[in-house]
Amino acid sequence: MKDPGDHRICFVGDSFVQGTLDPECRGWVGRVAAAARARGFDVTAYNLGVRRDTSRDVRARWEAECRARLPAGCAGHVVFSFGANDATLEEGRPRVGEEESTANLAAVLAAARTHYAVRVVGPPPVGDAEQDERILRLCARYAETAAELDIPYLPLAAKLAEDPVWRNEVAASDGSHPGAAGYRLIASLVLAWPSWWFGPAP
Amino acid sequence: MKDPGDHRICFVGDSFVQGTLDPECRGWVGRVAAAARARGFDVTAYNLGVRRDTSRDVRARWEAECRARLPAGCAGHVVFSFGANDATLEEGRPRVGEEESTANLAAVLAAARTHYAVRVVGPPPVGDAEQDERILRLCARYAETAAELDIPYLPLAAKLAEDPVWRNEVAASDGSHPGAAGYRLIASLVLAWPSWWFGPAP
Numbered sequence: 200m201k202d203p204g205d206h207r208i209c210f211v212g213d214s215f216v217q218g219t220l221d222p223e224c225r226g227w228v229g230r231v232a233a234a235a236r237a238r239g240f241d242v243t244a245y246n247l248g249v250r251r252d253t254s255r256d257v258r259a260r261w262e263a264e265c266r267a268r269l270p271a272g273c274a275g276h277v278v279f280s281f282g283a284n285d286a287t288l289e290e291g292r293p294r295v296g297e298e299e300s301t302a303n304l305a306a307v308l309a310a311a312r313t314h315y316a317v318r319v320v321g322p323p324p325v326g327d328a329e330q331d332e333r334i335l336r337l338c339a340r341y342a343e344t345a346a347e348l349d350i351p352y353l354p355l356a357a358k359l360a361e362d363p364v365w366r367n368e369v370a371a372s373d374g375s376h377p378g379a380a381g382y383r384l385i386a387s388l389v390l391a392w393p394s395w396w397f398g399p400a401p
Numbered sequence: 402m403k404d405p406g407d408h409r410i411c412f413v414g415d416s417f418v419q420g421t422l423d424p425e426c427r428g429w430v431g432r433v434a435a436a437a438r439a440r441g442f443d444v445t446a447y448n449l450g451v452r453r454d455t456s457r458d459v460r461a462r463w464e465a466e467c468r469a470r471l472p473a474g475c476a477g478h479v480v481f482s483f484g485a486n487d488a489t490l491e492e493g494r495p496r497v498g499e500e501e502s503t504a505n506l507a508a509v510l511a512a513a514r515t516h517y518a519v520r521v522v523g524p525p526p527v528g529d530a531e532q533d534e535r536i537l538r539l540c541a542r543y544a545e546t547a548a549e550l551d552i553p554y555l556p557l558a559a560k561l562a563e564d565p566v567w568r569n570e571v572a573a574s575d576g577s578h579p580g581a582a583g584y585r586l587i588a589s590l591v592l593a594w595p596s597w598w599f600g601p602a603p
Contacts, residue, residue, distance in 0.1 A: 207452075217445065224434040224446055225427060232426040243419065244426055246448060249470050250409075260469050267462050268451050 205273045206396070207243045208232070209265045211257055212280035215323050215385075216248025220376040230386035235397035242397065253284045253295045254303035261307060265315070275315040276396060279307060282322035282341060286333035293333060301340045308348050318394060319345045319352045323385070324360040325375045331360060351394030355385065407475045408598070409445045410434070411467045413459055414482035417525050417587075418450025422578040432588035437599035444599065455486045455497045456505035463509060467517070477517040478598060481509060484524035484543060488535035495535060503542040510550050520596060521547045521554045525587070526562040527577045533562060553596030557587065 210216050210228045218226020225233075232244035245268045249256065257279070269275035282304075285295035295303070304319070311317045321338045324331040338356050345352035359365045364384055368377035377384075389395055412418050412430045420428020427435075434446035447470045451458065459481070471477035484506075487497035497505070506521070513519045523540045526533040540558050547554035561567045566586055570579035579586075591597055 217447070219445060222435065222438050224431050224438065224444075229426050229431065233424065236424050236426065242426075243421060243452060245419070245451070249447070250445060251472070252469075256469070260465070263462070264466065267454075267458070270453070 205241055205243075206235075206276060207245070207269050207273045208276040208278060209245045209247050209261075209268055210278045210280070211247045211261045211265070212278075212320075213248055213252045213257075213284055213322075214250040214376060215283065216280050217246065217250060218248070218382060219250055220372050221379055221382050223379050225379075225382065227382045227385035227389060230383060231389050231395075231397075234386070234390055238397055238399060240397045248280075251284055252281060254281050254300045254307075255285075255295050257281050258303045258307050262310065265311070269315060276317075277311050277315045278318045278320060279304070279311070280320040280322065282337050283325050283330075283334055286325075286330050286337060288330070297333075297337055297340060300337055301344055304341055305344045305348070308345065308350055312348060312350060316396065317350050318396075319350060320385075320389065321352060321354045321356055323365075324356045326366075326369045327374075331356070351392075353389065353392050353394070355388065358388070359384070407443055407445075408437075408478060409447070409471050409475045410478040410480060411447045411449050411463075411470055412480045412482070413449045413463045413467070414480075414522075415450055415454045415459075415484075415486055415524075416452040416578060417485065418482050419448060419452060420450070420584060421452055422574050423581055423584050425581050427581075427584065429584045429587035429591060432585060433591050433597075433599075436588070436592055440599060440601060442599045450482075453486055454483060456483050456502045456509075457487075457497050459483050460505045460509050464512065467513070471517060478519075479513050479517045480520045480522060481506070481513070482522035482524065484539050485527050485532075485536055488527075488532050488539060490532070499535075499539055499542060502539055503546055506543055507546045507550070510547065510552055514550060514552060518598065519552050520598075521552060522587075522591065523554060523556045523558055525567075526558045528568075528571045529576075533558070553594075555591065555594050555596070557590065560590070561586070 235242040285300040368381040430448045437444040487502040570583040
């Protein structure tokens with residue numbers, strides 16, 4: 200099977216999108232892109248993950264960066280994945296509160312869907328019990344927001360938090376990011392997602 | 402050897418930077434980044450290659466995109482690599498003429514070097530004899546411009562044009578882009594470059 204479309208995808212988000220600390224420097228984004236090519240799709244993947252980025256940072260930059268990469272005439276896709284850094288405490292308060300964080304996601308999705316096919320991959324846990332609680336709460340809000348706009352949302356946090364591969368790699372690393380196996384794990388969840396564009400032939 | 406620095410690199414350029422048509426979706430950028438990590442450097446690589454981008458396109462976007470990724474407090478590096486698309490004919494004329502193309506490189510380098518460590522990787526050939534002649538002429542101008550600003554420049558075009566691995570892969574592909582072996586070849590040239598930041602311990 201060779202799909203004839205010229206698919207271009209921007210993956211916009213934080214360090215987990217960027218693939219931080221992956222010794223292979225591929226992250227889950229590089230792996231799902233290579234899998235799509237192996238399945239016969241002509242895919243160009245742009246990794247727009249930025250370390251430390253919150254929903255506020257993504258909201259400020261996603262549009263210009265996607266516009267430069269998704270010309271009319273190609274099938275433009277955008278995958279958003281952020282939120283974990285919003286829930287980081289600074290001086291006792293989350294960097295971006297739950298209300299603003301949810302509003303940022305809603306604004307970004309509403310604008311993006313008028314031009315592109317859009318998906319949301321929920322944030323992963325970061326290995327700190329209290330922050331992970333905030334992330335799980337945010338995930339529920341994000342899932343709701345995406346559903347209201349009829350945009351598929353893939354939840355990751357609860358599943359990864361109890362996965363021994365993820366937990367061990369994060370513990371052996373900087374306490375937040377996994378290694379190659381953890382990124383492979385996210386990639387496998389994306390590839391198994393019924394809403395993923397580049398699945399195996401049915 | 403473990404280098405203690407927090408090195409962040411933006412690779413800014415065109416489809417050859419992006420790694421277009423690499424079945425592994427890594428390109429030379431992903432390979433040199435993984436090699437740096439394997440050599441003990443803490444490297445975060447941002448691939449800002451965009452298909453079809455000319456020097457004019459890069460000049461318009463590089464600064465905002467690098468600023469979002471290279472915070473003060475990290476060692477910020479920028480590698481520029483573009484020019485092949487400038488030399489593409491549209492309605493009988495190059496998309497960007499040699500004078501403007503050279504001025505674009507000079508402007509970008511002069512601004513970038515005030516904030517970041519900067520390197521230039523010359524454009525590769527694209528497999529069309531006349532366009533490759535224009536690219537080689539542009540390369541000479543680019544090398545001069547970089548030298549005037551004391552910025553290391555790695556020439557690729559002449560070497561790749563006569564390399565059988567490169568030529569065969571480009572011929573078997575879309576006529577412009579190589580496959581995994583061609584990108585590996587560029588990576589090996591970058592890694593062997595005495596001006597590369599992340600060489601093996603001397």
